[in-house]
Amino acid sequence: MEGTIRSVDNGVRMAVAQRIEQIAAAQAAVFGADAQCIIDWGAPPVINDESMAHLAAEAAKEITGEERTVTHLAAPNMGGEDFAYYLEKLPGAYLFLSSANGAKNCAFAHHNSRFNLDEDVLHMGAALYVNITERFLNN
Numbered sequence: 001m002e003g004t005i006r007s008v009d010n011g012v013r014m015a016v017a018q019r020i021e022q023i024a025a026a027q028a029a030v031f032g033a034d035a036q037c038i039i040d041w042g043a044p045p046v047i048n049d050e051s052m053a054h055l056a057a058e059a060a061k062e063i064t065g066e067e068r069t070v071t072h073l074a075a076p077n078m079g080g081e082d083f084a085y086y087l088e089k090l091p092g093a094y095l096f097l098s099s100a101n102g103a104k105n106c107a108f109a110h111h112n113s114r115f116n117l118d119e120d121v122l123h124m125g126a127a128l129y130v131n132i133t134e135r136f137l138n139n
Contacts, residue, residue: 006078046084049091059131
C-alpha cells in the first residue's frame with residue numbers, strides 16, 4: 001500500500017505517521033502477521049516566515065498592483081516543495097507568480113502539458129524579485 005502524508009504542521013505529520021504504524025501493526029496482528037511501514041518523507045511542509053511573507057506581499061503590491069496581489073489563500077496549498085528545506089534553516093517566503101492570460105492561451109498551471117508562458121510579463125517577475133531584494137537589504 002502507498003500513500004502520502006501532507007500537513008502544514010510537522011507535529012501533525014509525525015502523529016499521522018505514528019498512527020499509521022499503530023493501525024498497520026494492529027491489523028497485521030489480527031491475522032497473525034507482521035507489518036512494516038517504510039516512510040519516505042519527501043519535503044517538509046512549506047512554512048513561510050510571517051515577516052518575510054509580508055515583505056514579499058508589499059513588494060508584489062508595488063510591482064503588480066494591490067488588486068493583482070493575493071496575500072492569503074482560502075485553504076493551505078498541500079503541494080510538496082523542496083524550498084521548504086531552505087525555510088527550515090532561514091526565514092523566507094515561498095510565493096507564486098502567475099503569467100495567466102486566457103487571451104494568449106496562457107491559462108494552464110505549470111505542471112500541465114498545455115502550460116504556456118506569457119513572456120510579455122517576465123519583466124514583472126524580475127522586477128518583483130529585485131524589489132524584494134532591495135526591501136530586504138534596506139531593512
